[in-house]
Amino acid sequence: MLDNAVLAILEKFGERYEIVVDPDNALLYKQGQKKDFLNILAAEEIYSNAKKGERHTSAALKKVFGTDDVFQIAQLILNEGELQLTTEQKRKMHEEKRKRVVALLMQECIDPRTGAPHTQMRIEQALEEAKVHVDNFKSAEEQITDIIKKLIYVIPIKMEKVTVAVKVPAAYAQKAYGTLRSQTVRKEEWAANGDLIMLIEISPGLQGAFYDRLNKLTGGEVQTKLIGK
Known part of the structure; x- marks a missing residue:
């Protein structure tokens, strides 16, 4: 094995299938950021135990995978x-995922006492206090509901849209x-004079950017009013 290579492992029908891969290119491929399979395999072999150099036979591979083509199986x-x-x-992935979780909580959740989003610092502190595992x-979207269930014990927090x-x-x-239609539209109306009136549902943490965008598009002449949740 190459010094910087890692293993990708699949267990199938009671057998173990290992390939030796470049860690960076393999991760990019698994995350969908790399579409081709170039420069991923560090060794063009399918192993049962890569550290010992034990390989699967061609016949064994065909029986399980229907082919002995190393690249297809890999x-x-x-x-x-x-x-x-x-x-x-692992460290970098954890940092990035945690940042995404914090950003999503700021965007989608509010403090029900004030109706305003929590600050980044408060959310980060709450994640520590609640010992949340990311x-x-x-x-982040798959985890957010379970994370909120843990956070409610340390801060008042609620996932909610505003209108x-x-x-x-x-x-x-x-x-x-x-720009308006990019959000959830609850009601749309065109006035006789051509003015456009809408009721928009939006995540609390996106309000600032949304208002800024509308002000730029209308030269500051847009009228907005927060009317409820």
Whole structure:
């Protein structure tokens, strides 16, 4: 094995299938960021025990996978199996996933006492206090509900959308229409004078950016009002 290579492992029908891969390219491929399989395999072999150099026979591979093509089997192992990560990869992945979780909590949740989103610092402190484990192999979206269930014991927090009434003058209505429709529209109405009136559902943490965008599109002439949750 190469010094910097790692294993990808698949267990199938009671047998173990291992490939030796470049850690960075293999991770990019498994995450869908690398589409081709170039420069991934460090050794063009399918092992039963890579450390001991024990390989599967061609006949054994054909029996299980229907082929003995190393690249076809290796892709399946990497897609369906477990990729061993380096210490640095684990650290970096954890940092990135934790940042995404914090950003999502700020975007989607509010303090029910005030109706405002929590600050980044408060959410990070709450994650520590609640001893929340962030799973590196699940998306932030998949974990967010379970994380909130733990956070409610240390801070008041609730996932909720807010409703905003928006009125855009006729002169800017077409220009702003796409931005408005990018959110959840509860009601849309065109006034006799051409003004556009909408009720928009939006994540609390996106309000600031949403208002800024509308103000730029309308020269500051848009009218908005937070009307409820």
